[in-house]
Amino acid sequence: MQLSRIDLADLHAPKAIARAIFAQLGTIDAPVPVGQIARALDITDIKTQVFGGFEGMLLTDTVRSTGAILANTRYGNRRARFTIAHELGHFLMERHKLSGDTGFTCKAQDMREMRADKRHYRQEAEANAFAIDLLAPFKLFDPLLSQDPDLKDAQRLRDHLNISLEATIRRMIEHREECLAAVWSRNGRVRYSVKSGRFPWITCMRGERLPQLSLASQIVANNATGFSSVTETNPLAWLSRSDIELFEQTRMASNGHAVTLLLADLADADDDEDDSGLNELSMPTFR
Ligand SMILES: [Zn+2]
Numbered sequence: 001m002q003l004s005r006i007d008l009a010d011l012h013a014p015k016a017i018a019r020a021i022f023a024q025l026g027t028i029d030a031p032v033p034v035g036q037i038a039r040a041l042d043i044t045d046i047k048t049q050v051f052g053g054f055e056g057m058l059l060t061d062t063v064r065s066t067g068a069i070l071a072n073t074r075y076g077n078r079r080a081r082f083t084i085a086h087e088l089g090h091f092l093m094e095r096h097k098l099s100g101d102t103g104f105t106c107k108a109q110d111m112r113e114m115r116a117d118k119r120h121y122r123q124e125a126e127a128n129a130f131a132i133d134l135l136a137p138f139k140l141f142d143p144l145l146s147q148d149p150d151l152k153d154a155q156r157l158r159d160h161l162n163i164s165l166e167a168t169i170r171r172m173i174e175h176r177e178e179c180l181a182a183v184w185s186r187n188g189r190v191r192y193s194v195k196s197g198r199f200p201w202i203t204c205m206r207g208e209r210l211p212q213l214s215l216a217s218q219i220v221a222n223n224a225t226g227f228s229s230v231t232e233t234n235p236l237a238w239l240s241r242s243d244i245e246l247f248e249q250t251r252m253a254s255n256g257h258a259v260t261l262l263l264a265d266l267a268d269a270d271d272d273e274d275d276s277g278l279n280e281l282s283m284p285t286f287r
Pocket residue numbers: 086090104105106107110123124127
């Protein structure tokens with residue numbers, strides 16, 4: 001594989017860089033060969049193994065004369081692929097300031113960062129935006145989406161693109177036009193949630209039990225592994241307002257991990273709201 005870094009030199013936006021890489025690659029099949037792409041862009045070495053204390057590391061210098069990537073496989077190879085793409089993002093976005101003398105050290109939390117209000121957050125969020133654009137380009141992502149939002153799509157996309165289920169769900173929420181959110185839980189307690197800009201405030205907080213009124217809490221209590229159907233639910237289970245039609249679907253794994261997709265129908269509630277372009281500005285943080 002041959003790629004030119006010169007063509008990417010003047011680009012700074014994550015999307016633009018990913019687009020320019022695909023323009024050089026031409027037609028490409030899933031899964032995206034992230035290791036080959038990194039090597040073709042002057043990453044001389046990629047080490048994937050179980051490391052302690054960090055999720056990913058990029059050894060480089062300010063002018064990016066060379067680069068080497070370490071990616072932790074503690075949470076599996078799919079997560080490691082995302083980590084490689086994330087570190088490649090830091091390498092190609094030359095405005096990103098090194099986090100230490102020898103390059104970048106990124107923790108698991110950095111791989112989920114979406115905030116932009118501090119330089120560190122913004123750099124991590126940009127590396128994540130680049131990683132998902134590189135690993136899940138819409139050309140390969142969209143053909144596997146059903147007409148209506150469904151967690152089964154996320155699982156198919158996980159296998160097709162060889163990225164984590166979490167990454168595909170985040171991509172679905174960000175990309176689909178419906179108003180979506182997802183809540184990850186373990187043993188019935190909320191771990192974290194992600195929502196699209198228009199989705200109303202989710203009332204349950206990290207560490208709390210899944211809401212008693214929710215269908216998810218019943219599914220988890222019954223240890224009903226697999227996918228539930230998409231079912232209308234009491235909006236007050238998850239939200240502080242009752243004027244919204246709310247649907248939920250849960251995927252429960254055998255190890256106590258579950259993810260619940262929430263779909264809000266705002267058609268009646270926000271009829272008079274002008275949502276043209278204001279969503280991103282008002283997007284809150286998700287934790
Ligand atoms: Zn990072």
